[in-house]
Amino acid sequence: MAFRLADRIRNLEDYPFVKISDDVKKLQQAGVDVIRLDMGSPDLPPPAAVREVLSSHVMREDQHGYTGYRGSARFRQAVARYYKRLFGVDLDSDTEILPLIGSKEGLINMALAVISPGDISLVTGLGYPAYIMGTKIAQGEIYTVPAPEDNNFFPLLDEIPQDVVKRARILWLNYPNNPTGSLASLGDYAKAVDFCRKHDILLVSDNPYFEVVFDGRDVAASVLQVPGAKEVAVEFMSLSKSHNMAGWRLGACVGNAEAVSALLRMKSNMDSGHFNPVYEAGVAALDHTSRSWIQERNAIYQERRDLLVEAMPAMGLKLKTIPKGALYMWANVPNHDDVAYCRGALHEAGVSITPGSVYGQAGSGYVRFSLVTPQPRMMEAINRIAKWQSIL
Template sequence: MLYYLIKTNAGGNTLTHSSAKQKWRSDKLAHLGSSIFAEVAATKAEVRKSGIEVIDLGIGSPDRGPSYKIRAALSEAVLREDSYSYPASKGSAAFRRQAAEWMNWRFAVEVDPEEEMVALMGSQDGLAHLAQAVCNPGDLAIVPDPGYPIYSGALALAGVRAWTLPLLEENAFRPDLEQIPEEVWREAVFILLSFPGNPISVTADLPYMTRLIELARKWDVLVVHDLAYSELGFDGYRPISILEVPGALDTAVEFHSFSKSFNMAGCRIGFMTGNRTAVGALRELKSNVDYGVFGPVQEAAVVALEQAMASAPDEGVSKMYEQRRNVFVEALAREGWTVRLPEATMFIWAKLPEAYGVNVEAGRSRRFAHELLLATGVAVIPGDAFGQQGEGYVRIALVEEEERLLEAARRMGIFLRRNGC
């Protein structure tokens, strides 16, 4: 039997559905920037059905797993019966202590694991929630363009306005702090930057970081530094921490991730450290929305940090990605496509060949990525998925072995020649 329910208010009048009720979909979802990844995934499925082998250089998911020692620690902890109680949302004391020790070993930075550290379900967890923890709806935050999609997506979820700081090729893609208007500094609650960044592996030195902290302290703005790629520097470059700047703890926090540094992407663990007020705010928010990272994952992360501290600087993942970068960029050059050599991360930010889509006024990046995938099976992400300034570029992830990267470059070369490039 079919029943129809009519809702009424206290006065007996029939209540009308809101537009959100009718759609069962929040308008905020339109601002999250994840639609392009779903589009690429759907096209990959279509290409596979056609019989073309896909080489996926789109999503930045490591193609290798963590070390045996890390996996063994995780396995042993999972088998213990006492591992299945609720973990603390702020992270175990052992994890926070080890993360603080690693910060001191890696960057000569001292942080208090009790008040200046919070564990995260991957750095994206913290990036997604921070604006809700430190801002009110209607506040203003400064974010880069292009930038990792959750930067602006988190603001949409929190009802926070975004002032986008363009990353321009003429500035070597480094954000020009002096171009931020005083009225923006005066109104902003925080500024979010990433060195080295995603999608562009732009880097910053200590003088730049020092100037950033000076401006933040002058205008009472929180600096949020995403350092997810701290262990993926090339050619002798080692990324630095914003907390290395004297006095940075007064006005800065920093995100760290185990996903890329230790090939633990699926484990979902990271941490935020720095200013205790901001850390405390995120802790308080997270204590109301989750119960923390699974205990065995935290134990495995402790082993990862211990292993890193006992190893030589060149024994991590950076050498592998540096070699892949060299092989792939050289192969692309032989195919006639010269791209910028990244100084860090697992990504190449590639400017489209001038000859491609010359009659297309907008949407060149999406058209290129879509046609490349359909024709060759090589998946990349169009640059405009990361912001308006990304138009004319694509992001390529070095997440395949060298042999596969060489094959991807060969297919790209065929595609470019067919398109008159």
């Protein structure tokens, strides 16, 4: 049968990590032991009590119907308590919180809710590909805002041309940052809030890593801590990284009530909510996970970070900035060919890492390592790459 695909699909390239995973799978099927340092999926388990709540609710006979388009009220209330406890931010659980089936679908649906054909999305020089993909699906245009390292990878908003600003509908921010591990200060967020208020732009803070911070930090900042931020901003939070629950697909959009309502309208035509036992496990995770559990988990990631920092020269790489949060190491390739380096690491050393160019032109010449591999396996990956580099 012959049929014609929609233009939006024919013009939409595969998500960058699909190709990486396909290349890895081919080698694995050929018998190659590939060490994956490309993915950001935590290897550590969620808290035991959270898993027990899921298990007990799955066995109940009254837990298997639809939960409603707004999601679980109990989960929304838990998110509100969580934000109050961590950030001192008050949220109305009925109008300012919307549960998501993972934050990624929320990002795409928010783009569809806000961007019309010809509108502009403002993305930073190094941006999570979903912001660009969501904009393309919505038939919007991308404008890349410079976010240089000497500005802590935060966008230089004053350098955006006025003709671009007039057509802009969304500013996407992501701190702790994927891929650099940089953090945003409340002062940074305040500048972004002022910019978006002045120009009637929705500020979208994608903040799944705020619980993953290093060097004695307790938690990263939330844009909603800025006074008046809810007038222009929403934040996407997720339990994927904060509680090692990536496969559970549970998060929330919080903040500006009008934007949350628009997202609900979009999602109500797309899905019918999540599985209630997952919501109940989310309540347990947000209400009962201790700060010591978070800190001990982060200490493991920090040990892995430090191992990679020490190993950079042996792998033929340069490290300009030590990450302060998130799950990644951002390193410079001396010859500036990040794709060739990653191809060689995979096919010659059996180690999969991410070429920086998947994050935009500003990422060319860099590679991203993830911290979600046990230390012995990470050490083996380092040794393999170092051996490969030594014979070049």
